[in-house]
Amino acid sequence: MDKKVLVYSTPTCPYCVRAKQFLKDNSVAFEDIDVSINQAAASEMVSKSGQMGVPVLEIDGEIIVGFDKERIKTAVGL
């Protein structure tokens, strides 16, 4: 079954762009949440990850801070 993947990002952050591109390249469907225009989502991201850096990925409940390719691969099962 496909995993639920959320990406908390801002449009200007290069690692966000890279993380999303990586998911696209590997045909992983995800929901992109732009925290620069969605304050509620920004707060949610901070409380879930305990920090304010973007991107934050949530893969079936697992929180990954930053574009950590290896952890993302493992979490989505690539």
Next chain:
Amino acid sequence: MYDLIIIGAGPAGITAAVYAARKRMSLLVITKDVGGQAAISGDIENYTGYQFITGPELAAKFEEHMRRFDIALKENEEAVELKKIDDKILVRTNKVSYETKTAIIASGKRSRELNVPGEKEFRNKGLTYCATCDAPLFSGKVVAVIGGGNSALDAALQLIKIAKHTYIINIASSLSGDAIMREKINESEIVTVFNNTQVTAIFGDKMVTGIKIKREGKEEDLAVQGVFIEIGLIPNSEFAQGIERNQSQEIKVNCHNETNIPGVFAAGDVTDVPEKQIIIAAGEGSKAALSVFRYLARA
């Protein structure tokens, strides 16, 4: 053993890789990230051929160009040691070790740290070195930018559009940086500049709640929810054993990009070449690769 290992994939490293690939060298690129500082730059209006392009877009173009060639690229890998033993150059990373005949160090620069209590603890917990990345998270908050040069002013100008109030904490007696930016800062009613002011600590609970500043001999607390550190850059040159550096820790190179170690070349912002510009870094990268080609032909 490789012909060439390139350390870093910013404008210098990527351009070197393109040139080396076209010369059919056996090549490995090791890098923490692709794009380097270019990828976190704002608007770029002085890279010939593009009248306007953003940093992330230009970095993506560079990467696309490099990936046209079949280049072995190790991303998320960082060189921790480079040394020459006899005729071989050994590059040890945070993961493994490699051997190569030549190396190009194009590892660029990183943000300088303040070195005050609380800085490490609150990193990404309200404290950041990348305004371009993180500024949108500080919508409606009170923030402080530490520094007084162009990068600090750039960060403050980004924050004006987002934050409730921005303090600029500048250790010097006045802001440096471009006049056009200083004017915009001075015109803004939601920016307060503290000159001759030092940051002595960053504090908070789970997240940053304030900074300690010292001015006119007095220490006081300033309540802020965000801290943007923009006090310049330092070269990523520590890992190279026995390499000659200048006072700023930049690697010394001659006009052929040779360092004092035969077979070890360097290019871009990590070197003592004057003017840190994307177009210069790219040009230096190409020059370094061509020097490597000549060196290998002689060997």
